[in-house]
Structure formats: C-alpha cells, structure tokens
Ligand code: C2E
Ligand code: MG
Ligand code: MG
C-alpha cells in the first residue's frame with residue numbers, strides 16, 4: 367500500500383509540475399510577445415526631499431498591460447524575464463523610455479529632477495550595459511547627471527568582476543548609482559563603501575512599522591547615521607504615514623518615496639503631478 371501511495375504521489379506531483387511548467391511557458395511566451403506588441407508601460411513614483419518638501423525626482427517602474435490578465439505586477443514577471451534573459455532588451459527599453467520622458471519633462475517644465483531606473487544583475491553581467499546607457503543618453507539628450515541606476519543589495523554583493531567593472535564604467539560616465547532594498551541582504555556598509563555608490567535606499571520592510579516597533583526604528587536610524595557619515599545620500603522607501611516622515615526627517619534621512627507622496631502612476635499622470643508641484647512653487 368505504501369508503494370501504491372508513493373506511486374500516486376509521484377503521478378500527482380508530475381501532473382502538478384506539468385501544469386506549472388505550462389503556465390510558466392505561457393508567461394515566457396507572453397513576455398516575448400509583449401515587447402513586440404508594445405504591452406509594457408513605464409510608471410513613475412515621486413521621490414521627495416524631506417527637509418524642503420521639494421520633488422527630487424522619480425523612480426521608473428515597469429508595468430505589463432496583458433490583453434487578458436490586465437495589469438501584471440513586476441514582482442510576478444521580472445524574475446521570469448531575468449531567467450529567460452528577456453530582461454536585457456526589456457531593461458534597455460525601460461531605460462530609453464524613462465530617459466526620453468525625463469528629457470521631455472525638462473523641456474516642458476521647470477524640472478531638474480533625476481530619474482531612477484532599476485537594473486538587474488543580468489544586465490550588468492551580460493547586457494553590455496555601459497554602451498547601452500551611453501547610447502540611450504545620447505539618443506534622448508538626457509544629461510548623465512539626471513540618471514540614477516538602482517541595483518539591489520544582492521546584485522551589489524556579487525563579486526563577479528564584470529559587475530564591478532560595469533559599475534565603475536557607469537559611474538565614470540557621471541551616472542548616479544543607488545543600492546536598492548538595503549537591509550534585506552547581508553552586506554555591510556563598509557563593503558558598499560568600496561563600490562562607486564552614492565545613494566542608499568532603505569528597504570520598506572524597515573519603514574512600515576518604525577512608528578510602533580522599537581527595533582525597526584533603531585535599525586532605520588542606525589542605517590541613516592552610518593550612511594550619512596559615509597557620505598551617502600539616504601532614501602527611505604515605503605513612506606506611507608506622516609509619522610514615518612516625521613521620524614525620518616528628525617533622523618536626518620534625505621529623501622522619501624512612498625504612498626504618502628504618491629503611488630506609481632502612468633506617465634501622463636506624473637506629468638500632471640510635476641505641473642502641480644511647479645504651480646506650488
Ligand atoms: P523596488 O525597486 O524596490 O520598487 C519599489 C516598490 O515598492 C514598487 O513596487 C512600489 O510600487 C512599491 N512602493 C512604493 N512606495 C510604497 C508604499 O508606500 N507602500 C507600499 N506597500 N509599496 C510601495 P512595484 O512597482 O510593484 O515593483 C516591484 C519591484 O519590481 C521593484 O522593487 C523592482 O525590484 C522590480 N522592478 C520594477 N520595475 C523594474 C524594472 O524596470 N527593471 C527591473 N530590473 N526591476 C524592476
Ligand atoms: Mg527600485
Ligand atoms: Mg526598492
């Protein structure tokens with residue numbers, strides 16, 4: 367009987383695997399098609415200077431408008447795009463879209479902010495990223511000083527020589543480099559300081575409860591003060607409440623990004639957001 371059950375379990379497992387492999391294949395196929403069918407969009411989320419309340423810039427966040435599934439979250443498709451290498455052309459598309467949009471904002475409004483674009487490790491290793499960025503800046507007319515590239519803490523920890531070389535190349539072009547989701551990996555600030563990085567983004571998991579959790583508050587203020595003393599610019603992500611803002615400002619955090627200031631929004635809506643900011647002076 368045990369043998370039978372084992373067999374049934376095995377059959378069930380196989381069927382299950384086939385189903386998920388099918389779903390996965392469909393997603394992969396859909397992703398490849400999406401790039402040629404123009405189904406991706408870039409949305410923008412404001413980033414605000416905590417001391418002055420001024421709009422400092424925005425983060426570009428990709429969205430997939432699937433014909434049947436509707437809006438798909440990058441949390442669901444970026445990992446797949448990374449595995450099937452589609453992240454290289456997709457990432458380049460996001461970059462060029464974001465640079466073009468930002469250049470247009472500068473032309474139309476009194477906007478001098480920076481746009482931050484997420485890069486995955488694969489783009490740094492195999493994407494010929496330095497040439498790609500240089501070409502995109504040239505085509506869009508956006509100054510390198512107006513582009514910030516975000517890499518996650520785990521990508522930054524990758525000791526691959528190619529990653530280090532790519533970061534040095536980007537930095538020497540005048541692009542700003544940021545460590546994203548800081549605190550979720552196991553890197554030390556001392557190690558990060560050996561990289562050509564200027565900005566540290568504290569992961570939102572430390573921000574959410576800092577007004578009621580002493581440990582999170584302690585971690586956030588330690589990161590802020592150590593980061594500051596290393597000359598880094600500190601951004602808090604996931605700032606949702608006035609209590610978050612007040613705490614972070616008191617601790618000397620430079621910038622904030624989160625629902626308190628605005629959710630990620632389509633390009634046209636962000637354009638209106640900039641207009642409103644400009645009108646307020
Ligand atoms: P991320 O780079 O850490 O981006 C911040 C995420 O936090 C965004 O999720 C944003 O919508 C969300 N967020 C911002 N403020 C708040 C807040 O106040 N509360 C809450 N609950 N969430 C907030 P999103 O847009 O779903 O993106 C998820 C992740 O997908 C990004 O995390 C990034 O790792 C990845 N991603 C997005 N676009 C790209 C891209 O173009 N390329 C690559 N490689 N990754 C991307
Ligand atoms: Mg990011
Ligand atoms: Mg982040």
Ligand code: MG
Pocket residue numbers: 547569570603
């Ligand atoms: Mg995060």
